[in-house]
Amino acid sequence: MPLNAAARRDPAWLGRLGLAAAGAVLLWPLLVATEFKPWLLLEPDSLRVTGRFVGSFFPPAFGSDFLWMLARETWRTVAIATAGVTLALLVALPLTLAATRALSVSALAGAMAPLPYAARQLVRGLLIGLRSMPELVWALVFVRVVGLGPTSGVLAIALTYGGMLGKVYAEILESGDAQASQTLLRNGATRMQAFAYGLLPQNAAELTSYTVYRWECAIRSSVVLGFVGAGGLGQQMDSSMKMFAGGEVATMLLVFVALVALADRLSAALRRALG
Amino acid sequence: MKISLLDLSARHATARRDAAAALTGLSIDIAEGEQLAVIGPSGAGKTTLLEVLACARPPASGRLAVDGATPWSLPRRALQALRGRLILVPQVPPLPPRQRVVTAVLAGRLPGWSLWTALRSLFYPVDIPAADAALDVFELSDKLFERVDRLSGGERQRVGLARALVAPARLWLVDEPLSALDPARAQRAIAALVREARARGVTLVATLHQVDAALAHFPRILGLREGRLVFDLPAAEVTPELLARLYAQHEDELLGGPAPADDRPRPAPPVVMQCR
Numbered sequence: 001m002p003l004n005a006a007a008r009r010d011p012a013w014l015g016r017l018g019l020a021a022a023g024a025v026l027l028w029p030l031l032v033a034t035e036f037k038p039w040l041l042l043e044p045d046s047l048r049v050t051g052r053f054v055g056s057f058f059p060p061a062f063g064s065d066f067l068w069m070l071a072r073e074t075w076r077t078v079a080i081a082t083a084g085v086t087l088a089l090l091v092a093l094p095l096t097l098a099a100t101r102a103l104s105v106s107a108l109a110g111a112m113a114p115l116p117y118a119a120r121q122l123v124r125g126l127l128i129g130l131r132s133m134p135e136l137v138w139a140l141v142f143v144r145v146v147g148l149g150p151t152s153g154v155l156a157i158a159l160t161y162g163g164m165l166g167k168v169y170a171e172i173l174e175s176g177d178a179q180a181s182q183t184l185l186r187n188g189a190t191r192m193q194a195f196a197y198g199l200l201p202q203n204a205a206e207l208t209s210y211t212v213y214r215w216e217c218a219i220r221s222s223v224v225l226g227f228v229g230a231g232g233l234g235q236q237m238d239s240s241m242k243m244f245a246g247g248e249v250a251t252m253l254l255v256f257v258a259l260v261a262l263a264d265r266l267s268a269a270l271r272r273a274l275g
Numbered sequence: 276m277k278i279s280l281l282d283l284s285a286r287h288a289t290a291r292r293d294a295a296a297a298l299t300g301l302s303i304d305i306a307e308g309e310q311l312a313v314i315g316p317s318g319a320g321k322t323t324l325l326e327v328l329a330c331a332r333p334p335a336s337g338r339l340a341v342d343g344a345t346p347w348s349l350p351r352r353a354l355q356a357l358r359g360r361l362i363l364v365p366q367v368p369p370l371p372p373r374q375r376v377v378t379a380v381l382a383g384r385l386p387g388w389s390l391w392t393a394l395r396s397l398f399y400p401v402d403i404p405a406a407d408a409a410l411d412v413f414e415l416s417d418k419l420f421e422r423v424d425r426l427s428g429g430e431r432q433r434v435g436l437a438r439a440l441v442a443p444a445r446l447w448l449v450d451e452p453l454s455a456l457d458p459a460r461a462q463r464a465i466a467a468l469v470r471e472a473r474a475r476g477v478t479l480v481a482t483l484h485q486v487d488a489a490l491a492h493f494p495r496i497l498g499l500r501e502g503r504l505v506f507d508l509p510a511a512e513v514t515p516e517l518l519a520r521l522y523a524q525h526e527d528e529l530l531g532g533p534a535p536a537d538d539r540p541r542p543a544p545p546v547v548m549q550c551r
Contacts, residue, residue: 105351105355179365179369180371183363184382187383187385187442188355188356188385189359189385192393193390194385196394196397201378204373274373
């Protein structure tokens, strides 16, 4: 027998409406706090300023001296990002192995034992500490210690990204299929052996893709770090902006687009090879 | 390896604390080098029994002794060393899809290897002849350097069995080793498994859905139903009446009907992460 009209109404409907209303109510003070007034963008004064700024990008600069300098600085930016992410990997790998639940021997038979649990929480705390300090702040610290130049950028990326990589690696290892590594642990293998023979082959594609994505982020980051004197394209962009050389800025932005596209293709190719 | 269970009960892997026990009041003695098959309808607690024997899951009550020691009172390091002297072969072969067969088989050697040897073996497998010989027992030696995800389900299951052959284990605990094999291949595989265990003097405990295979190849049969031991007899003394009682209301399983699909909860599919 078909239900009557009242019984046909979706019972989850009221709850959804309530949640949506609560979300809107919570969002309102946030918009007020951030002085969110997007219509200001469309006022004639703003449009004129925006138009002048964007207009200064054309035509992009393609002078041979400038391009030569651009190539050198691009190479330096890629070097900063690569060296930074490599160091971050060295920081993250041991912390990942210590933090991930997937390699807990005591958790095989139920709840994790208290001591290993405390140790894992401690390592997680360390990872939080590393990544909660923005790389910009680390860079400002290192610029004072080791002076202006790429070294401080590399160190800043290594620390913050070490914290991010460690956290996300640990979570990737926990969210994958655990059967292979658990069976190894259960048959008496050590943690590192279970990692090399179970977890790593199981999660290699995901780990690689995340690492390449972080490398892409590091390229963007190194630009921001350049603004505080950590070298690379960012430093050049900073000086071009100060000299109102919009064409140069535009060319640099095009280089960023190319680098990000490169990272995207690289990641796709690696996933195909490992997946 | 010799094992004794005394009035042992245990809960299912995913059970809550107050859930009914999956095994109750089991008392079994298994002598060094014995081969025995555990039969019984689905949900009888066969897999849980293997997990308890493998020291993978602590018993809820009662006593488990392996070679005279009580594993769950050992320090964790000693327990892990004890686990290295036995091997549990799960029904679903625990093989990462990208791994090569030779690596997957040699992973059975890990408990006896140092970390250095384990890493070296990833660059160049350290004991290819052993892996090849183990695969040959299960008619798979042509797959030595194949990737696991290029194998069929039955081939993967036999790779899992080959892993037991290379392991430094004195106790083989094999869960439904024939569930993915066709009947002819299943007969040859179980015969090979029992023959190898006997030749090495290894203790073998296998759970089986194929009652005829169990009776044909194993000298001792345990009948398990609803977590209780129904009989523990030499194969020759297992009568059709006993089997009928063991499988009452599950006759389709006794009559060689299709083994029910693995009803344990599947591991959640890996979460695909785009970016963070």
